[in-house]
Amino acid sequence: MELGAVLSKGALAGVRVVDFTWVRAGPQSTRIFSMFGAEVIRIEWPLNPDIIRLGSPRYSAAGVTPGLDTNGDFNNFNCNKLSVTLNVRSPSGLDLIKRLIGISDVVIENFSSRVMEDWGLGYEQLRQANPAIIYVSMAGFGHSGPNRDYDTWGPAVQALSGLTFMSGLPGKPSAGWGHSYMDHTGGYYGAMATLAALHYRSRTGQGQYVDLAQVDAGCTLTGAAILDSTVNGRRTDRDGVPSGNRTHWPGTPLTDTYRGRHAAPHNAYRCAGGGRNDWCTIACFTEEEWRALAGAMGSPAWADEPAFATLLQRLEHQEELDRRIQEWTIELNKYEVMDRLQAAGVPSAPVQSMVDRVENDPQLQHRGAFATQAEHPVIGRRIYEGMPMRLEQAPWAIWRHGPLIGQDNDYVLRDVLGLTAEEVDGNDAEGVFWPRNMVRKETLA
Known part of the structure; x- marks a missing residue:
C-alpha cells in the first residue's frame, strides 16, 4: 500500500514527526501519532541503535537469530513508523536531518538534556531551520533545574516521584513496581503536550519548545496521597496505607485514607484451576x-x-x-x-495473565486491544497493541510492522527530501546512510 494513501486517512494526517526517541517513554508517545495517521520518521544509526532493538532474545521470535530487526518489543512500540538511517556525526547527515526538520511539524526526543545540543540539534538551532517547529523534550528531570543533567530510567522516576514509597504492605519495605510504568505514563503526557502545542500553532502560527520532565509526570499520580498528608497529616507509608488488596489492614487504625x-x-x-492467575x-x-x-x-x-x-x-x-x-x-x-x-x-x-488478555478476553478482543495483526518480514505475523480510544470519524489503524532499520531510506531521501540519484549515491559512498565498516543490509543494497 502506498504511504500517501495510508497516511491520508487518520485524525493526524498531514502531521510529520521527526522521531529521535528510544527505549519506551518516547516511542510510546510517537506511537500514538503513528496510530492516528501522522507520518513518524525515526532517525536511526545501526552502530548506536535504540537499545530495545538489541533487547533480550526472549523478545525475539522462536527460531529467528536475534538482530536489529527481530525484537518484538521494538516492533510493537514502533508500528506504523518509518526508519531512515542518517549519520548525525557527518556534516552531510546533520544537514539532511535539518532539512527534514525544516519540512516537518514536530521533533520529539527523550534523551538526557545534553545529547541533542551536543549533536547541534537543540531547539535554538532547529528553530532557525523551521520557526514553526514544535520541539518536545522528555528528559527524566526536564531541561532546567539542578538535576537537569542527571540520567534516569523508568524505575528511578517512580522512586523519585514517590510512587515506589507508596507501594507495598504494612510492616514491609517499599515494594516498588515490577515494570517501568512511568515510561508509559511519560509517553502519554508527551503526546498530550505535543497535541496542545499543535493546537496552539493552528491558532497562532507559532511553534514552541515543550520541556517535559518525567519525574514531574510521576508526581501528578500522587495527588490524593499528597492531599491526605497536607490536609489530614497522615503519612502514606507502611503504617497501614496502602493495605494490599484490602481497604483496611487488620490491626491498624480504622481511618479513612486517600484510597x-x-x-x-x-x-x-x-478460583478453580489452581493456576497462578486463577x-x-x-x-x-x-x-x-x-x-x-x-x-x-x-x-x-x-x-x-x-x-x-x-x-x-x-x-x-x-x-x-x-x-x-x-x-x-x-x-x-x-x-x-x-x-x-x-x-x-x-x-x-x-486476575488476567498476558495470555488471558490477548487470547481469552472477549471484551478486549471486541475492542481491538490486542486483536490487530500485521506481517513482519523477519519475525512473521505478530499481534499488536491497539489504542484504548475510538474516534468515530477517524479511527486508529495498524497498517505496518515496526520498521526494519533504514527500511524507508529511499522514500525519505528521494520522495520527502527530493535528493537526486547522484546525491544519494555520493552521500552513500561517504557513509552518510550506512557505516562503511558494517555489512550492508540486504534491504538497503
Whole structure:
C-alpha cells in the first residue's frame, strides 16, 4: 500500500514527526501519532541503535537469530513508523536531518538534556531551520533545574516521584513496581503536550519548545496521597496505607485514607484451576452489594451471622469472611465468578495473565486491544497493541510492522527530501546512510 494513501486517512494526517526517541517513554508517545495517521520518521544509526532493538532474545521470535530487526518489543512500540538511517556525526547527515526538520511539524526526543545540543540539534538551532517547529523534550528531570543533567530510567522516576514509597504492605519495605510504568505514563503526557502545542500553532502560527520532565509526570499520580498528608497529616507509608488488596489492614487504625471508602469483602479469591492467575477480585462497598453477593452465592446461612451483619463487623472479621467466600469461588473458574457477580450487580473481575488478555478476553478482543495483526518480514505475523480510544470519524489503524532499520531510506531521501540519484549515491559512498565498516543490509543494497 502506498504511504500517501495510508497516511491520508487518520485524525493526524498531514502531521510529520521527526522521531529521535528510544527505549519506551518516547516511542510510546510517537506511537500514538503513528496510530492516528501522522507520518513518524525515526532517525536511526545501526552502530548506536535504540537499545530495545538489541533487547533480550526472549523478545525475539522462536527460531529467528536475534538482530536489529527481530525484537518484538521494538516492533510493537514502533508500528506504523518509518526508519531512515542518517549519520548525525557527518556534516552531510546533520544537514539532511535539518532539512527534514525544516519540512516537518514536530521533533520529539527523550534523551538526557545534553545529547541533542551536543549533536547541534537543540531547539535554538532547529528553530532557525523551521520557526514553526514544535520541539518536545522528555528528559527524566526536564531541561532546567539542578538535576537537569542527571540520567534516569523508568524505575528511578517512580522512586523519585514517590510512587515506589507508596507501594507495598504494612510492616514491609517499599515494594516498588515490577515494570517501568512511568515510561508509559511519560509517553502519554508527551503526546498530550505535543497535541496542545499543535493546537496552539493552528491558532497562532507559532511553534514552541515543550520541556517535559518525567519525574514531574510521576508526581501528578500522587495527588490524593499528597492531599491526605497536607490536609489530614497522615503519612502514606507502611503504617497501614496502602493495605494490599484490602481497604483496611487488620490491626491498624480504622481511618479513612486517600484510597477511598472502606469495603468488605475487598480482596482477590482463589478460583478453580489452581493456576497462578486463577483468582477473581470482589469488592462490596454497600450493603446492597453485600446482600447481592450473598444471594449470588446461594444465600448461605453463614452470611446472616452477626459477624457479617454490618461493614464494621465484616472489617473486623475479614479473615473469616474471605475464607467463607473462597469456599464458593474455588468451585468456579474466574470468569464464571465475574459473570455471576456482575449480573447480580457486584463489582468483580478476574486476575488476567498476558495470555488471558490477548487470547481469552472477549471484551478486549471486541475492542481491538490486542486483536490487530500485521506481517513482519523477519519475525512473521505478530499481534499488536491497539489504542484504548475510538474516534468515530477517524479511527486508529495498524497498517505496518515496526520498521526494519533504514527500511524507508529511499522514500525519505528521494520522495520527502527530493535528493537526486547522484546525491544519494555520493552521500552513500561517504557513509552518510550506512557505516562503511558494517555489512550492508540486504534491504538497503
